[in-house]
Amino acid sequence: MIAAAIVVSLVEGCPTPRVSSRALDVPVNRRELERWAPRLGMTADELKAELVERAGELDRVQMELTEPFRPWFQLTATQQRWNLFPVADPDPVWMHIEARLDGEPTWSLLYRPNDPAHAWRDEILEYRRIRATWNPGLIGPRSAYRDFARWIFAERLAEEPRTRELRVRMRQLHIHVDAPDDRPVVEVTGRFLWEERRWR
Amino acid sequence: MKVWRKWVALWDHREPATSIAIVRIGVGLVLLADYLTALRLGVAHAIWTPGEEGGLGETAAALDGDLLFPIACVASVLFAAGFLTRISCATLLLASAQLATIAPASDRGIDQLLRAALLILLFSPCGETLSVDARLRHGRFVRPDALHPGWARRLLIVQIVWLYFCAAAHKLSAAWTPLGGFSALFYILHDPHVARAWAASLAEAAPFFTRIATALTIGFEWTAPLVLVSYWRNWPRFRLGWIAVGITFHLGLALTMRLGIFPFGCLALYPALLTPTAWAGLTDRLRLPYVSRA
Numbered sequence: 001m002i003a004a005a006i007v008v009s010l011v012e013g014c015p016t017p018r019v020s021s022r023a024l025d026v027p028v029n030r031r032e033l034e035r036w037a038p039r040l041g042m043t044a045d046e047l048k049a050e051l052v053e054r055a056g057e058l059d060r061v062q063m064e065l066t067e068p069f070r071p072w073f074q075l076t077a078t079q080q081r082w083n084l085f086p087v088a089d090p091d092p093v094w095m096h097i098e099a100r101l102d103g104e105p106t107w108s109l110l111y112r113p114n115d116p117a118h119a120w121r122d123e124i125l126e127y128r129r130i131r132a133t134w135n136p137g138l139i140g141p142r143s144a145y146r147d148f149a150r151w152i153f154a155e156r157l158a159e160e161p162r163t164r165e166l167r168v169r170m171r172q173l174h175i176h177v178d179a180p181d182d183r184p185v186v187e188v189t190g191r192f193l194w195e196e197r198r199w200r
Numbered sequence: 201m202k203v204w205r206k207w208v209a210l211w212d213h214r215e216p217a218t219s220i221a222i223v224r225i226g227v228g229l230v231l232l233a234d235y236l237t238a239l240r241l242g243v244a245h246a247i248w249t250p251g252e253e254g255g256l257g258e259t260a261a262a263l264d265g266d267l268l269f270p271i272a273c274v275a276s277v278l279f280a281a282g283f284l285t286r287i288s289c290a291t292l293l294l295a296s297a298q299l300a301t302i303a304p305a306s307d308r309g310i311d312q313l314l315r316a317a318l319l320i321l322l323f324s325p326c327g328e329t330l331s332v333d334a335r336l337r338h339g340r341f342v343r344p345d346a347l348h349p350g351w352a353r354r355l356l357i358v359q360i361v362w363l364y365f366c367a368a369a370h371k372l373s374a375a376w377t378p379l380g381g382f383s384a385l386f387y388i389l390h391d392p393h394v395a396r397a398w399a400a401s402l403a404e405a406a407p408f409f410t411r412i413a414t415a416l417t418i419g420f421e422w423t424a425p426l427v428l429v430s431y432w433r434n435w436p437r438f439r440l441g442w443i444a445v446g447i448t449f450h451l452g453l454a455l456t457m458r459l460g461i462f463p464f465g466c467l468a469l470y471p472a473l474l475t476p477t478a479w480a481g482l483t484d485r486l487r488l489p490y491v492s493r494a
Contacts, residue, residue: 077297083370088384128460129306144305147251
């Protein structure tokens with residue numbers, strides 16, 4: 001019984017690569033492809049196609065092997081595939097929550113992480129289960145992101161009834177490890193991603 | 201047959217339930233702390249209500265989130281206290297799983313890890329000592345002299361080893377290797393969504409430190425399987441060293457990053473790495489009578 005439990009769990013959690021074409025197009029992954037491809041004697045695009053194909057095959061085999069046990073894994077909501085910070089992203093994003101009141105043309109910054117001057121509801125927003133709804137993955141926002149925007153707008157409206165509009169968006173950053181003295185380590189760009197607006 | 205007999209003997213080896221009882225208390229308290237945080241911040245209803253009803257969840261479960269949440273809270277208290285241990289463990293496991301069904305985005309790896317531990321503890325004698333059950337059934341809260349099959353502690357060790365080994369196997373991006381100059385932690389400590397504000401300053405003041413820490417992290421994770429070898433070949437110093445690095449690693453995470461219960465949830469499983477004899481020796485040395493041999 002114990003041997004069976006270990007074998008099934010190891011097969012289910014076998015760290016086979018789960019990559020999609022979209023995920024490999026993300027800059028940090030693209031750089032990985034370009035770094036590895038010459039070492040393997042192929043182009044980055046060839047390596048990408050090969051990876052997607054092989055990963056798909058491995059994923060299918062893994063799914064077939066664990067299919068009989070899927071109801072058990074679903075009932076207990078467990079899995080044995082642990083990937084803790086697999087990719088350290090040199091291009092993270094920085095969430096901004098902004099709102100504007102009735103009759104005001106300008107946006108006020110309410111919250112952004114690690115900014116004590118804009119820390120509206122910071123403890124709530126940084127609670128791990130709430131952060132999980134707005135913190136994007138490598139390839140984009142998570143499924144709960146839109147619901148988060150709607151919910152935080154309702155929260156703001158309850159606190160400040162004059163709020164006309166609220167937006168949540170992610171500011172693109174670039175981290176430079178070995179930045180020369182005249183260049184900042186954290187480059188804060190003017191580019192924003194994944195904007196969600198809610199209004200009344 | 202000889203191999204099979206050895207396999208059975210390995211898992212059936214009798215020992216006091218001290219180590220897994222401490223794991224039980226740790227897991228129960230960590231989950232309780234997380235639920236109480238949600239309660240204190242007033243976000244429990246929002247997290248476990250489906251989006252169509254105005255919350256942050258995705259789907260409805262068999263029971264309503266507003267009912268499941270207090271069940272999970274009460275079950276975590278009872279489980280940590282070791283009262284109706286098996287029932288409270290099963291209740292906590294299923295309530296946590298149902299909450300995960302309602303809000304999969306809010307359910308993180310640490311929740312899955314703690315549920316995996318609950319699954320092992322459910323069938324184990326973790327309520328046989330350091331528990332209200334022990335007090336009610338046997339008249340003693342502490343029963344370090346009662347022997348039980350030690351399979352659960354060994355399975356928890358396999359779980360810990362697999363957690364780190366699997367995590368290492370996923371860390372193939374250059375930043376985690378010498379190819380990328382072991383720069384992973386430098387990037388992570390600059391991620392405003394997870395790192396504490398001062399962590400970026402620390403990384404910039406001592407970039408060499410982040411390279412060393414990255415190399416140590418990846419080395420710690422890759423060497424996890426050697427912990428299993430250490431029990432077999434009797435390398436207690438290696439094991440203690442590895443545990444010390446693990447504790448430092450998780451405390452470092454708690455200090456520099458906002459990861460919620462993650463570091464503490466992982467550390468809650470660590471007592472399984474020590475044999476009940478080691479716990480007895482440790483508490484004797486510290487002059488604590490609680491889990492020492494009678």
